[in-house]
Each structure stands twice: as C-alpha cells, then as structure tokens.
Amino acid sequence: MVWSMSESDEGKHEIEIRIHSRGGQGGVTAAKMLAVAASLEGKYSTAFSIYGAERRGSPTASFTRISNREIRKYSQIRKPDCVIVMDPTIASVVDVTEGLKPGGKLLINVGNNSTDLERFRDYEVYAVDATRVSLRFDLKVAGIPVLNVPMVGAAARLGIISLDSAKQAILKVLGGGSVVTSLARYAGTTALDGTESLPSTMRKNLMAAELAYKETKRLNGSG
Amino acid sequence: MQEEEVFVTGNEAVARAVKLAKPNVIAAYPITPQTEIVEVLARYVESGELKSEYIHVESEHSAMAACIGAASMGARVFTATSSHGFLYMCEMIFWASIARLPIVMANVNRALGPGWNIWADLKDAMSHRDAGWIQFYTASVQEAYDTTLMAFRIAEDQRVMLPTMVNLEGFVLSHVMQPLRLVDEAEYDRFLPPVRIPHALNFERPHTLGTLISPEHNYLVQYDNNRCMRAADDVIAEVEREFERMSGRRYGAVMKYRCDDAETLVIAMGTLAKEAEVACDSLREKGEKIGVLRLRQLRPFPKAFLEEVKRLTAERFIIIDRAYSSGYGGILAEEVKAKLYDLGLKKEVKSIIAGLGGQDVPHEALEKMFMDKRGGEVWFGV
Known part of the structure; x- marks a missing residue:
C-alpha cells in the first residue's frame, strides 16, 4: 500500500506533492495533514504553501515533501510526483499538471463539474466528488464546504499514505488546530474504532475521509 | 502529559x-x-x-x-x-x-x-x-x-x-x-x-x-x-x-557535512547551506570531493571556524551569501577572506550571491554553480 521509496538517491526516495486550492479552502491544512500522516509512518516530511500573501478565493498552491531521510530542500517544488486538485473549478484556470512528472499521479475533486479528464491521460488519474462528501457530512466553515479532509482521505488511495495514517493525521491536525488548545487533546486517540468518544464534528470528519477514500476511482490503467 | x-x-x-x-x-x-x-x-x-x-x-x-x-x-x-x-x-x-x-x-x-x-x-x-x-x-x-x-x-x-x-x-x-x-x-x-x-x-x-x-x-x-x-x-x-x-541534539558554531576529505568547501548560512548539502551529495556521486560547512554563528565569529579551516585540506572555497555589501562584496565571503589572511592561508575563493529577496535557489542550480570552475563573484540569475 505504501509508496516504496528506493534508497539510491535523494530524488528517488522523496515524494513531492502539490495541492491546488483556493484561498480559504484549507489547502495548507491539507498539506499539513499529508505531512503529519507520513510523519506518523516514520518518514520525514515538510509542508508549506506558496510563500507570500494569500487572498480568500484566489487560486493558490500548497506543498508536501515526504522522504526517507532528513529533508534539506527548502527550494520550491517545480516537478511534483503528485498533484492534488481540491477545487473543481481550478483546472480550467490553472495549468494543474505544470511540471508534473510523466506518469505522475493526479487526484482531482471533480465536484459536479463536467471536468474534461481526457486531457490528463498521460498521468495516473484519480477522481472523487469531495464537495458532495463534504456537504453530506455538513463540513462547512463560514458556509463553504471543507474539502481538505475528504481530499486527504482520497489521497490515501494514491498509496502515499495509508487511510489509517490519514485519519490519525486529520484527528491530530484538527485537534490541535488552535495553537492554544493542547495538541495532546486527541493525540491519544490512535485506535480508530471506538470513535464514539470523539466529539461529533471529529467523527464526521473521519467518516468523510473514509467515504472519500471509498469513492475515489482510478480512471485509467489498472487498480 | x-x-x-x-x-x-x-x-x-x-x-x-x-x-x-x-x-x-x-x-x-x-x-x-x-x-x-x-x-x-x-x-x-x-x-x-x-x-x-x-x-x-x-x-x-x-x-x-x-x-x-x-x-x-x-x-x-x-x-x-x-x-x-x-x-x-x-x-x-x-x-x-x-x-x-x-x-x-x-x-x-x-x-x-x-x-x-x-x-x-x-x-x-x-x-x-x-x-x-x-x-x-x-x-x-x-x-x-x-x-x-x-x-x-x-x-x-x-x-x-x-x-x-x-x-x-x-x-x-x-x-x-x-x-x-x-x-x-x-x-x-x-x-x-x-x-x-x-x-x-x-x-x-x-x-x-x-x-x-x-x-x-x-x-x-x-x-x-x-x-x-x-x-x-x-x-x-x-x-x-x-x-x-x-x-540529545548536537549543535556547534560550525556544522560540517562531508568536509573531511573535501577538495572544495562550500561555506554558507541558514537554509541555503542545507540546500547546498543536497547539491553536495549529487556531486559526490559524480566523484567530486566536496563538502559543506555551515556557520551557525556570525557574532562572535567562531574560533571553531578558524580551527576547521586550518585543519581541512580543501583548496577551493565557495561562499554563498544571501546579503550583499554594495560596492564591496558578499558579506560572509569578505569575512572569510579576511580570516584566511589572518591564518596566512591562500585559497581559491568563489563568491556566490544567491537567494536575495526570496530568490528561489534549487539544489540543481547550486550544483551547476559549484561545478563552474571560474573564481571571483557570481550572482545567481544574472
């Protein structure tokens, strides 16, 4: 299940992920959740966004680096191994596959848009309607559906992180969302059965991640 | 807990x-x-x-x-x-x-x-x-x-x-x-x-x-x-x-990476030194004897740096600066050159000015600049 990383050189035992979203949709948090999930699996990881000022609603990008060794790269990611498109309307205004390595993985939230996926046939394409999943569990912030949690669940289908790690990371990141709240609040909750003890919003987030994982479809090739 | x-x-x-x-x-x-x-x-x-x-x-x-x-x-x-x-x-x-x-x-x-x-x-x-x-x-x-x-x-x-x-x-x-x-x-x-x-x-x-x-x-x-x-x-x-x-975590005024047998020594501070380590690994695979010495401390200028420079055998120094003194040179480069004079050491020095104002400096670009055998001052991107 987990992406195998060769030990031969830095380029090969490292995975670089770019996430496309709009300001306010939680792209940075998604990058953090992926990095935390990898970290829970004993890997090194970093997460960051486009360095600079962001505006709500405008297209933005955030990034995750995962590696078997200490990450010493602080430069921007220009040739990702994997691209995650959180916002269904963004692929028509941004070249989401820019720099994506040939055969690289592309996970798209298709929403209710009729996104033309045929143009991505050079890549390994995965599709999910994360917006519908989010709305089904009423995951909204300021009236806007939260897309990062279902997309992180769906990302587990790419084999970069396991679904269990994704769910634990979601718990950790959402539980520690406030810097003042003790990060330890939900950290003890590693067993994902028996989540009845969790607050209902946490439980809904986990269910959304799991449903998005199940509904993610690979559109070409095997699997 | x-x-x-x-x-x-x-x-x-x-x-x-x-x-x-x-x-x-x-x-x-x-x-x-x-x-x-x-x-x-x-x-x-x-x-x-x-x-x-x-x-x-x-x-x-x-x-x-x-x-x-x-x-x-x-x-x-x-x-x-x-x-x-x-x-x-x-x-x-x-x-x-x-x-x-x-x-x-x-x-x-x-x-x-x-x-x-x-x-x-x-x-x-x-x-x-x-x-x-x-x-x-x-x-x-x-x-x-x-x-x-x-x-x-x-x-x-x-x-x-x-x-x-x-x-x-x-x-x-x-x-x-x-x-x-x-x-x-x-x-x-x-x-x-x-x-x-x-x-x-x-x-x-x-x-x-x-x-x-x-x-x-x-x-x-x-x-x-x-x-x-x-x-x-x-x-x-x-x-x-x-x-x-x-x-359990060790720090020093200078942090050395693959320096001991290096013929070329890259000297840098902050994250650019870490990015340089990646370039260093790639060049090592190609047979280049190169190492990175990272300065964690500029003031006081560390004695440890002088001791290392005396001990190490590298003849070529490449110094990366993310700050420049107009009309003079890369600030770290000039400090290092002055210290080499104090030590009576003559080294080939190359000064790289990179990363100013957030300029993105990928390791691939550093690798190319390290391999360029010309000395003197080079501005990345110019």
Whole structure:
C-alpha cells in the first residue's frame, strides 16, 4: 500500500506533492495533514504553501515533501510526483499538471463539474466528488464546504499514505488546530474504532475521509 | 502529559521555545513574516498559559525601548521582528548591547524595500552585524526552537550578558512546517536558571544607567563589550554541550557535512547551506570531493571556524551569501577572506550571491554553480 521509496538517491526516495486550492479552502491544512500522516509512518516530511500573501478565493498552491531521510530542500517544488486538485473549478484556470512528472499521479475533486479528464491521460488519474462528501457530512466553515479532509482521505488511495495514517493525521491536525488548545487533546486517540468518544464534528470528519477514500476511482490503467 | 512531537512552522517553534523560557516581559510589534511568533505568544499570554507581561507597542523602536527598560530592571525579556521593523529599532538595538542587557530577539529575515518584498534575505541582520549582538542563523524548525532555548541561557550567562539574536529566514523557514521534538518543561527549568542581571536598577542600592560618559570611559565600555563577546564563543560551546546532554541534539558554531576529505568547501548560512548539502551529495556521486560547512554563528565569529579551516585540506572555497555589501562584496565571503589572511592561508575563493529577496535557489542550480570552475563573484540569475 505504501509508496516504496528506493534508497539510491535523494530524488528517488522523496515524494513531492502539490495541492491546488483556493484561498480559504484549507489547502495548507491539507498539506499539513499529508505531512503529519507520513510523519506518523516514520518518514520525514515538510509542508508549506506558496510563500507570500494569500487572498480568500484566489487560486493558490500548497506543498508536501515526504522522504526517507532528513529533508534539506527548502527550494520550491517545480516537478511534483503528485498533484492534488481540491477545487473543481481550478483546472480550467490553472495549468494543474505544470511540471508534473510523466506518469505522475493526479487526484482531482471533480465536484459536479463536467471536468474534461481526457486531457490528463498521460498521468495516473484519480477522481472523487469531495464537495458532495463534504456537504453530506455538513463540513462547512463560514458556509463553504471543507474539502481538505475528504481530499486527504482520497489521497490515501494514491498509496502515499495509508487511510489509517490519514485519519490519525486529520484527528491530530484538527485537534490541535488552535495553537492554544493542547495538541495532546486527541493525540491519544490512535485506535480508530471506538470513535464514539470523539466529539461529533471529529467523527464526521473521519467518516468523510473514509467515504472519500471509498469513492475515489482510478480512471485509467489498472487498480 | 505533554506530547513529545508536534508539527509546526518555524514561527510557532520559536514561540513555543519562548513559552518555556517564561520571559517576564514581551514587547513586540507584528510584521510579515514574523507576525505568527507574536500572535502565538499573545494567545499564550491571553489564555494564561504564559504569565508574561505583554506590552503592545506602537512601533519596533518602542518595542526595543520597552525591552531595554524591563531588562534594566532585571527582567527576562523577548521580542521578535523582521526587516523594516528591525531597522526601525536600530538605535535601540545598539543601546541594548552597549548597556549589556541580555535581551533575546527572534529576527525573521526579510528583504528591504523599496520594491516591497516580504521574502527571505539576510540584509536586515547582516546590516546589524556590528551592533554588538550575538547572532545565530538557523536552518530547520527544530534548530530555530533549540537555538531560541539556548539563546536565553547564553545571553544571561554572567560571563556574557549580551543581547542575542536568533535568525530564521522568512517563509522558507518561518512558514515551513516540520516535525518538532519538544523539550520537557521541567528539564528546561533546570537548564535555564533564573535571570540575574548584576547591573539592574535596584532601589536598595541606587545607581543610574546610561548617563554621560567621558572619553576616558567610553572606549572601556566598548572594550568590555568585545571582551564579553569573545568570551561568549566558549560559553556558547559549553551551553551547546549541555543542551545536547538534555535533548540529545548536537549543535556547534560550525556544522560540517562531508568536509573531511573535501577538495572544495562550500561555506554558507541558514537554509541555503542545507540546500547546498543536497547539491553536495549529487556531486559526490559524480566523484567530486566536496563538502559543506555551515556557520551557525556570525557574532562572535567562531574560533571553531578558524580551527576547521586550518585543519581541512580543501583548496577551493565557495561562499554563498544571501546579503550583499554594495560596492564591496558578499558579506560572509569578505569575512572569510579576511580570516584566511589572518591564518596566512591562500585559497581559491568563489563568491556566490544567491537567494536575495526570496530568490528561489534549487539544489540543481547550486550544483551547476559549484561545478563552474571560474573564481571571483557570481550572482545567481544574472
């Protein structure tokens, strides 16, 4: 299940992920959740966004680096191994596959848009309607559906992180969302059965991640 | 029970370190990309997790003035700034060091305008190289945290008593999230004794600070400042050893990577040195004998650097600068060249100016520049 990383050189035992979203949709948090999930699996990881000022609603990008060794790269990611498109309307205004390595993985939230996926046939394409999943569990912030949690669940289908790690990371990141709240609040909750003890919003987030994982479809090739 | 590891930005890591040090007073003004540090600290204070007096000032000049006032009364103080904010407190920066006040400040390195730019550049800190502050330059979220923890102990050491600055580069480090291993609060309390400033104002033994001093005494004050700055070099090494005993993490004034048999030695500070390590690994695979020596400490200029340069056999030096002295050269490059003269060593020196104003410097580009055998000064991208 987990992406195998060769030990031969830095380029090969490292995975670089770019996430496309709009300001306010939680792209940075998604990058953090992926990095935390990898970290829970004993890997090194970093997460960051486009360095600079962001505006709500405008297209933005955030990034995750995962590696078997200490990450010493602080430069921007220009040739990702994997691209995650959180916002269904963004692929028509941004070249989401820019720099994506040939055969690289592309996970798209298709929403209710009729996104033309045929143009991505050079890549390994995965599709999910994360917006519908989010709305089904009423995951909204300021009236806007939260897309990062279902997309992180769906990302587990790419084999970069396991679904269990994704769910634990979601718990950790959402539980520690406030810097003042003790990060330890939900950290003890590693067993994902028996989540009845969790607050209902946490439980809904986990269910959304799991449903998005199940509904993610690979559109070409095997699997 | 506190969690051992969290996943946070460089900024939050600094704020968490400051929380452990429990300063009596925090006086700061927000500025991108430092803002998160002071926001997180303000929340700690508001929630009662941190019992500091938080002084909301109207400018950075006042922030440092408030720090000076509080430290003059014997308080442990902290502030954080960046770029134009740093320059705005310039007058007070010098005052703090001449007054021998152990203020700890985080500086999130950012370029100077005009041509408004909020990204990484060391010019803000390098332009205060001669201000009499101890200067550290960090290269990971963990290191920013650990160095801030050590900074209080170093600044407040009776042999030092000097303000100390922890630099982390804007965005590339301040906003990057990495795993952070936390230091246990009780252990840190043992590591950092209560602050004691011998010349603090005291109603029992009244004296004044900062009055007129004559030409017969001013040079002695400056001489004294330098004497303690020199002494700080050994104190820092001592504190780093003790920190290692507590945390298991080892730091030194110079951090060497594959240097011992290197024919080419790359010298750099901050995250560019880490990126250079990646280029170094790639070149090693191609048979190039190259290593990276990272300076963590610019002031006091570390004796350890001189010892390493004497010991290492590399004949070619490549120095990367993220700050430039117009009409002169890369600031670190020129400092290294001056020290080579002191040591009587003649080396082939190449100066690379890269990463100014947040310029992205990928390891592939560094690799190409390292392989270009021409000497002299090269500006990346020009």
